[in-house]
Amino acid sequence: MDIIQGVLNGDTRSIAKLITLIEERSPKANEILKQLFRFTGNAITIGITGPPGAGKSSIINQLAKKFRNKNKKVGIIAIDPTSPFTGGTLLGDRIRMQDLTLDEGIYIRSMGSRGKLGGLSQASYDAVKVLDAAGMDYIIIETVGVGQSEVDIIRLADIVVLVLVPGMGDDVQAIKAGVMEIGDIFVVNKSDIDGSDRLVNEIRMNLELNPKKSSFKPPVIKTVATTGEGIETLDETINQVYHELSINGIISDRRKQHAQQELQELIKDFYLKKINSSFPAEIIAYTEKILKKEIDPYSAANAILEKEE
Amino acid sequence: MTDAKPIRVLIAKPGLDGHDRGAKVVARALRDSGMEVIYTGLRQTPEQIVETAIQEDVQVIGLSILSGAHNFLFPKVMELLNKKNVQDILVIAGGVIPDEDIPLLKEVGIREIFTPGTPTSDIVNFIKNNVKNNVDDEN
Numbered sequence: 030m031d032i033i034q035g036v037l038n039g040d041t042r043s044i045a046k047l048i049t050l051i052e053e054r055s056p057k058a059n060e061i062l063k064q065l066f067r068f069t070g071n072a073i074t075i076g077i078t079g080p081p082g083a084g085k086s087s088i089i090n091q092l093a094k095k096f097r098n099k100n101k102k103v104g105i106i107a108i109d110p111t112s113p114f115t116g117g118t119l120l121g122d123r124i125r126m127q128d129l130t131l132d133e134g135i136y137i138r139s140m141g142s143r144g145k146l147g148g149l150s151q152a153s154y155d156a157v158k159v160l161d162a163a164g165m166d167y168i169i170i171e172t173v174g175v176g177q178s179e180v181d182i183i184r185l186a187d188i189v190v191l192v193l194v195p196g197m198g199d200d201v202q203a204i205k206a207g208v209m210e211i212g213d214i215f216v217v218n219k220s221d222i223d224g225s226d227r228l229v230n231e232i233r234m235n236l237e238l239n240p241k242k243s244s245f246k247p248p249v250i251k252t253v254a255t256t257g258e259g260i261e262t263l264d265e266t267i268n269q270v271y272h273e274l275s276i277n278g279i280i281s282d283r284r285k286q287h288a289q290q291e292l293q294e295l296i297k298d299f300y301l302k303k304i305n306s307s308f309p310a311e312i313i314a315y316t317e318k319i320l321k322k323e324i325d326p327y328s329a330a331n332a333i334l335e336k337e338e
Numbered sequence: 339m340t341d342a343k344p345i346r347v348l349i350a351k352p353g354l355d356g357h358d359r360g361a362k363v364v365a366r367a368l369r370d371s372g373m374e375v376i377y378t379g380l381r382q383t384p385e386q387i388v389e390t391a392i393q394e395d396v397q398v399i400g401l402s403i404l405s406g407a408h409n410f411l412f413p414k415v416m417e418l419l420n421k422k423n424v425q426d427i428l429v430i431a432g433g434v435i436p437d438e439d440i441p442l443l444k445e446v447g448i449r450e451i452f453t454p455g456t457p458t459s460d461i462v463n464f465i466k467n468n469v470k471n472n473v474d475d476e477n
Contacts (some may be wrong), residue, residue: 045395053343116344117369123390124379130386130393137393141344141374 076186081174147181
């Protein structure tokens with residue numbers, strides 16, 4: 030089967046093969062994506078992020094079932110870290126999603142972060158487009174387990190769900206910058222253990238202090254993903270929040286930003302590739318000069334760019 | 339440092355046995371040799387294994403079993419792969435498997451069986467020597 034037609038028909042093998050081409054940065058992938066682009070933009074994309082072991086995969090497992098009850102098709106991209114030393118990776122998110130494997134309305138793909146440090150992989154952006162073109166109603170992106178500053182998910186998802194668990198530090202953690210700012214919905218998972226009410230209060234207080242005069246206040250929800258407790262509420266909340274953010278124009282603002290960032294990234298990549306292939310000798314020569322302190326890196330970059338012009 | 343085309347491997351435990359120490363040791367060794375290893379946990383049905391392999395577009399499936407049900411479960415995995423017309427995946431296996439069962443398992447398409455005591459480097463080398471890394475040439 031033609032891979033483009035296959036993806037549009039929702040054929041699993043075509044989707045899987047295309048995502049591999051994207052991950053390998055095959056030029057063929059770009060040609061196919063050009064054809065598929067006009068079929069994208071229909072899915073709701075949900076980013077699930079939070080620290081390692083917070084229960085992101087377990088929540089997705091439960092949430093996907095709720096979406097399926099409404100007969101919606103679900104694509105899931107689950108990212109785990111790639112070793113900076115060997116390039117290898119252990120992708121274990123599917124362990125918590127075993128219930129979903131044989132559901133024909135669900136496609137799950139595990140990805141290594143492959144050198145990206147913001148919680149996503151380079152290929153995840155285009156993989157979302159593939160799942161979108163394949164007719165998924167919801168696309169869930171699970172980031173690597175994040176620390177405090179991996180916030181790339183806001184460049185990809187329509188809405189972000191931040192999953193936290195009790196016992197990860199004092200109340201100052203809740204007012205730090207970074208991931209604590211990116212949640213449209215806060216989930217306190219494992220809420221059957223001690224300290225969950227306190228964490229909920231700390232998150233709420235932090236949200237109250239937000240100086241931005243916006244009518245939207247991110248909801249805070251308690252869940253126990255292993256039993257499914259609170260997942261019904263999470264499902265309803267996701268739809269409410271998506272609806273609210275659509276009406277006040279935030280979703281379309283975000284999509285506009287995503288498109289602009291993607292365009293700028295592509296220009297940067299394209300330009301760097303061009304410079305690298307036009308002036309390989311100059312780049313080596315200038316690197317040597319920088320090491321010998323004969324020139325500073327700022328002037329060296331300018332000198333090479335001037336040659337291009 | 340990093341390979342643009344790491345080999346993708348599914349490590350799966352079919353059937354009811356609950357021991358995955360060996361599977362984890364192998365998964366870790368493959369990870370350390372630069373592969374992307376998908377581990378799906380315990381108690382997978384052959385149907386789940388085959389569907390996962392297709393969704394993840396792996397080049398290798400490694401089956402691990404200690405329960406003694408290999409003569410039933412391994413051929414079942416191969417049968418499902420054939421039924422789905424998947425011919426480009428290298429299937430290998432490991433675990434407690436008596437020597438006399440090995441010829442039959444190879445006959446149904448398991449390319450190599452690694453029994454207890456095998457150095458993990460043998461498994462890594464076997465995969466590296468036998469995977470056709472030619473995604474670009476297909477389709």
